[in-house]
Amino acid sequence: MNLFERTGKMAIGSRLRLLTAKVTEDATKIYELYDIADFSPKWFPVFFVLSENEAKTITEIANEIGHSQPSVTNIIKEMAKAGLVLDKIKSDDKRRNVVGLTEKGIALADKIIKEQWPDIEISVENMINEATHNLWEAIAEWEFLLEQKSLFKRVQEQKKLRESKAVEIVHYDTKYQSAFKSLNEEWISNYFEMEESDYKALDNPEEYIISRGGKILVALYKGEPLGVCALIKMDDPDYDYEMAKMAVSPKAQGKNIGWLLGQAIINTAKDLGASKIYLESNTILKPAINLYYKLGFQKISGRPTPYKRANIQMELNLNVK
Template sequence: MDALKGFGEIGMGSRLKRVSEYMMRETQLVYNKYNIDFDPYLFPTFKIIKNKNGVTNSEITASLQISQPATTQAINKLLKKELIFLKEDKIDKRKKVIVLSKKGRELIQNVTPIWDSIEQTIKNYTNITSNSLVEHLNILEEKFNTKAFSKAIIEHIQMNTIKKHNLEIEEFKKEYASSFYDLNIEWLKTFFYVEPYDEEVLSNPDRYIIDKGGHIFFAKLNNEIVGTVALMPMKEKNVYELTKMAVSPKHRGYKIGQQLMQKCIDFAKEQSFDKLVLYSSTKLENAIYIYRKYGFIEIPVEENSPYVRSDIKMELKTS
């Protein structure tokens, strides 16, 4: 039973305080994830300083309509973090003007994309039709319970990052061979173990994939290889195994794997392949869901499957 919710309008102040504190905690989690040393409670004061080319304590207080001690406390914390500094006013030497430090300007550059995502996420959460503020709060807090505010912000940041930096997908180059090995070995050790067949293929991509008419694709972001996938010819003519898909740990959640899969499907259709086949494990529920989303259907696993860990086989007709 949510007592505050049950109080109705008379509990409005406490409800608003609870929502505010929740959003501050969740925002702090986002800052922590991206190694941003900042306190969300300092945002209003810092934003005023950022927007003006020199501002006084009194001007901040008047702009935010808060108490002078509250402004002074925020300024002292920003000074301690070395995000601002004080200088004398050119006209009145007794007056101290607050400006951003070099560290403060660098923080602005790093945190602005996060602020943009926070703002957009708040808009998404508060796009509510209601007959009263209490009803609005009821719906808002239910949304927070369904998906944490911090999770929604992080998802928006990730998707925005991919769009801004234009993920590129390139074909195999010899200098990418070590990335092909490293990404897949890390993935296998995280979720399963490295089988002898894995080690052999990953150590010799030219011999087992490229030289046999196969293809390897690499996801490149900011000149860094962050994901890979292969199309390996099978015994059945014009049928390829979609295999060796892996994404670096710090880039998971960006839907890079899905972009690599779409690249393989598009490529298979362009090359008039008959179908794509993949081996997986029902342990990977999210992966199986995505395979089905892209049209793969389950077929029987042969007794001499090349992978011990595989307990599901799927195919997608592309011709």
Template sequence: MDVLQELGKVALGSRLRRLGDVFACDAAKIFQMYGVDIQPKWFPVFYLLSQTEESSITAMAADIGCSHPVVSQAVKEMTRAGLIETGKSSEDGRMNVVKLSDAGRALIPGLEAQMQDVTESMDELQGQMQHNLLKAIEETEYLLEEKSLHDRVLEQRKRRESQRVEILDYTPEFHDDFKRLNYEWIEKFFTVEDADRELLEHPNERILNPGGAILLARYEGEIVGVCALFRKDDETLELAKMAVTPKVQGRSIGWTLGCAAVDKARSLGAKKLHIDSNTKLKAAMKLYAKMGFVRVVGPPSPYEKCNIQLEKILD
């Protein structure tokens, strides 16, 4: 059984490493065949230096797309093998550069013949393939540069876990959760103000009865997030008292809760959503921007902790 083949996409990195090992093994034999006494892993550095008089390790790392330590290690090994010389730049005496030694340059004719034969052999191999491997690799590299596999998996994890979040309307049984989560985040970043206590202790009188709403996020049976919608006027609601407990942050619960709040605001007839916040809440600022809120200047906030106002026009 070929485990890597059976695993498919999940083991793509391991599959590529195995294919790379196959190429590397043959490459070592090919270099030997042409009398080019270098290791396959040195080839990118050797080729770059064969095309120029001298170069710095930093420049080569950028051209190859490898880390500085990887190129530095190759240079050290090639220097010990007598293929590279180090010295000062001919253009800038403060810069250290490397270049091929006479022994290294003596290998270039054999390398050129080898590259010609390898190119034609790879063309033949490619012609036997149904898919263009080189173009697929180039496309994969481009897409992963735009967004890494790590970030793609993180987003997928958030989407999957957000589907396990239940959005609930407030009822009196959730009063303690509403207070707990809000006091938790306020005390973490700020000082609890009288205006906070008034709202948190009397949600029916201050939030619900005037035409607002409170939403809660339940995850794995626990209330982990809350937010409130305050009625400012007939067409405007304020999104506030939004908090997600730190132990579940990173699972898009804030995003799910925020989207639910926007939908709830529309159902309550709002044309606009307002937020009073603080720029020190970096994660919240990113969330609000993602949700489509933009900075505005309005009447002073009743909260001392607020230093920015945001609004979103509802479609």
């Protein structure tokens, strides 16, 4: 079995490189076939754009053909040596190096376009037609797709998706008490200071949260508790529950755990018949605030709070679609 059938799509870069090499390998011989000596195939893109118009600057050419600027500088230098382009055509802006084809260059362009170009065009087109999958169109589509979203981004999203599938959200159990405390303690003491009410809830979640009609959810990744979140019953005419004590281990970054926990908490609240959830946080916790917005929470103001660190309050109306 062929290497690339064994490696799979993982090696698409290598496979493309090899195909490029094969397509390119006898380019020099093709030029010789048309008695074009003294022409390096790598000059072609530069040569082509110069043959279309009057004169261009190095940077303009580089942008047009997708090469780096030094690459074009170098190609132009070589072509100038071969007498095909005229370098440093005078311009108002003395930084610019305006280049254009010489008479010799124009004559060569004419020859290439009249004789070689149609032969190659037809040869490649014949290959495209011999194949059932259109390489030329496929490349164009990939250029577009990669423009929209890089391969890195795509892989990153796929990784997140796979890992979030490996995340399991379970209900609180005594064995998670230490995780519940340490995960919260970690970020609170990192940004603020632990307060009396924190200790109460974190040390005795069953007493302070669950027995009072609340819920705690734990996110397990490969069995390990890496995220927690609580839904605390509120004694308030406006709100049924407060979402609080959400904490995700830095180890679990990029696994969507915050989102999954948030969704699970909201669903739990719905199951409990809640119509509004409240939360408070601090704007320095930007990723958290961002997550709350994504979950559908909206900023409100004017409620008293026992926590010193809270400077933003949000609510989620579960009855609105």
